[in-house]
Amino acid sequence: MAVPGGPGGRALRSDAERTVRRILEAAERVLRDDPTATMERIAEAAGVARTTIHRRFTSREALIDAMTLWAAQQFDAAVRAGRPDTLPPLVALYQVTANVLRVKSGWGFAMSRPGSADPEVERIHARVLAECDRLFLRARDAGDIRADVDLVWARRVYYALIHEATRSIPADGDTDALASRVVDTLLRGIGSAT
Template identity: 55%
Template sequence: MSESTARPLRADAERSVRAILEAAERVLSADPGATMEQIAAAAGVARATVHRRFAHRQTLIDALASSAARQLAQAVEDGRPDTAPPLVALHRITANVLDVKSAWAFALGLPSEPGSEAAVLHQDIARRCLTVLERARTDGLIDETADLHWLRRVYYALLGESLHGSPEDSDTDTDTLAARIIDTLLHGAGPRA
């Protein structure tokens, strides 16, 4: 039974699963080959607790990828991609996504199995991104001839560079980084009128 179809967990079990997933992100970021025992120790739970929730390592990895993808999807949704003015939605989504991606870099970097919950969520996120870009084009923020699929890829690259680029940006708040990303996406590096 998958985590998404399982009956709801009790509050203490939910906290335990959250602690395990957070520990897995930290431990696997540092050592992708880490054992379930190392993850349990980092989570402050018994190894048996990890195995009770996740039958084997791949189950834990899949749950980690799904959990991070759900958080990323929620970050996009919280930016109100369908209802907020496009420029506001782009900024909110960008700042939210930077926060989630910085906290869950390992999990969000995992390849998604086709048809998995994480893969479906990532496809929906890409679709939502195109929706916001289309709304921005309708509002005249993006040239009417722009290839939105290419622009989405550029946007993703800007997000990635902001997260993994210069150490000088490590102390820059997400709102400032989001503003830079959106400014670069919409205006490039050319002179301003």
């Protein structure tokens, strides 16, 4: 009764890669709403045996590290795709936001882990952070952000808004609408114009 990916089956390289993917995605889904979830639960969600996970990842930590790295790469790509260094600041801000929301909706757990052991992950996050700061600087120079605003605080608020927005994506899923909501809130707040 074996199915592809079931017991046996010559695991082609592409098959194996697909299994790894399935494990990573299942881990994300499971750990998102219970960070202490067991390997057993992850395996169950991935539709594989627990031992299969251990064959692919030497330890639980290694699994999470792999997720973190993968998510960081996606994150990086999403930001770059928004052309934060070349497009007009506000346009880039919108594009970057929409892209990041898309990625983060699927990899929220892996992206929200502070301080990874893998230096590569650290490097990526630092680079993204720098890109974000440059974008904000350009936005301020263009007069889109008030000159008296602390840019570090601004970035933290931006990250926080994205994080908050991500929590409602499973519901409606319209990342574009969410992106404009985030950008609008970031720039104008919720108060009446002076």
